Amino acid sequence: MTLPTFDRNAAYTTRLGRAYAGDSRDLLKQLPDGSIDLVMTSPPFALQRQKAYGNLDQLEYLDWLTEFATLVKPKLKETGSFVVDVGGAYQKGVPSRSLYNFRIPIRFCDELGYFLAQDFYWFNPSKLPSPIEWVNKRKLRAKDAVNTVWWFGKTEWPKANVSKVLAPYSDRMKTLIKDPTKFYTPKVRPSGHDIGTSFGKDNGGAIPPNLITIPNTESNGRYLAGCKLVGAKSHPARFPSKLPEFFIRFLTEPGDLVLDIFAGSNTTGQVAEAEGRRWLSFEERQDYVAESVFRFMDLTSTPAELEAGYRAVKAGRELDLSKLVKQKRLGFGEAAE
Template sequence: MKLPSPLYTTQYGKAYVGDSLELLDCLSDNSVNLVITSPPFALQRQKEYGNKSQEDYVDWLAVFAKKIKRVIKNDGSFVLDLGGAYEKGRPTRSLYNYKILIKFCEDLGFFLAEEFFWFNPSKLPSPIEWVNKRKIRAKDAVNTIWWFSKSEYPKADIKKVLTPYSERMKQLLKNSEKFYTPKKRPSGHDISKEFGNGNGNGGAIPPNLLQISNSESNSKYLRFCKIANIQGHPARFPRQLPEFFIKFLTDPGDVVLDIFAGSNTTGEAAEGHGRKWLAFEKEKDYLAASSFRFLENNKSDSEIQGFYGALLSEKEVEIRSKQSALIFK
């Protein structure tokens, strides 16, 4: 089997409409460096973008994970973003995301390289019943992100995602003796070595708590969706989230895959960092609209509407941003 014709292509990527289970079968063994995705969450109420019940969710997602393990390279990674959920009618949390972790590691043979938590400070208080009405629970503002690997030593370089030093830290590095007299820690670690050259390490090592607001309201993607008179994907994650793991776990030229691409935020982040990318999405409308992320801002309303219509009419499109051209095939 081979992949069908892509709905659209860019300098680095290709977007495909179809069932990810079938499209994954078209990929060669050990051909992908990073799979990062945010599948429809296991919620109690059905959403417009599709989601499975909590009872079926773990086994449903495991089918995808088994195929993913085949296609990622031995030093590759699988990063999975999962939202939390409550049990139906009760103020007690579902364990589905932890059941996924156990199943993937114990049954499918993945390693848990590290757990991350995405804190979205702009998230609205929810669930309504327990937080807003009865006021017996705090708002659910953190997603679990499991970083799975095929081997115990996946490709990773934390130096690529260092965070800027605070002003206080910059002063400390510039003149450590004036601001701080380091002493050996109880562990025996000599922290003075951190300030030896006055430059530090070029930035601070980030924690596994990623604080990223998801408050997009006037992005190019949403503006172009409005011009085309369509709704944007209702469950988008911010570009900074896949961007962090793309920079951390891959090198330029590596292959990044999102099997539930939605509005293709992952592809946009990969494109911006010179990584090859593949996007799989079964809903053609969502994938067609995702192409707006790769168009230049100077497109007219008629160009945007015509472009979207061409994608829906089965015309394969090549997006060449540098030349500001759309090549219809």
């Protein structure tokens, strides 16, 4: 299946995807309706302190994000999903939480007709204590280490298969499976649920919870190495590859089309390529798009080739990486470089 075309050249092309530099609102309007299986994205958060990648205050944020969500909905297939990772924030000047991230699903569902398939929570155990004022200085709050990840469907029945994202069994569970009668006696729980002997069956793994624990600790992959090579700062708010990997495996099949409308360093595109999904990425800043080519260039590329690719994209020249993309499929739980 071919990828949709636009009124501009792609910044770069791979075997399965294309990255575009431009405003997602303009690019979304050019997509055919009913063409996207999954929009997986992490927009700039509504923080009080301005960041280098751009972010709006909480009062403006909902209107701004709703504009994108309005454009996304008709582009999704009837079985398509829209997954949005958003961080929490405090009210300005006081240790009281903003409710902006919880207003997102209410507004999307009540006004735009989305359906909230499930709420997920990404716990980043490696996150530094923040906000500094309330956590480090005054010792009034615990550190903020959880993002809300809203999974929306265009209908009540978005495509999903949790068996594609099963978690490894614990050692205790492996022992139980080997001989259920030796280690477990069926009984009725206080809640009234009769568990029976179903826990003794090997289903290939445990069903994951909607609390996803992923440390955001990548520090020496080829993306950062490439940025260092050319003297670029790198994107300051990258999410770890395991986050889009989970939802891409959960909500799509090989050959499906995945889109990131706030692509940043294009982690979503890299994971989609590794998982055999077609992909598109939209990112407004040309420098971030140029830096993201390092995610797709072959590990055998010379420093001169890496820099030439980066310079070409930064200058607005289309780059064909279809023969250079690393063809290794990521294993579940393996971080992209």
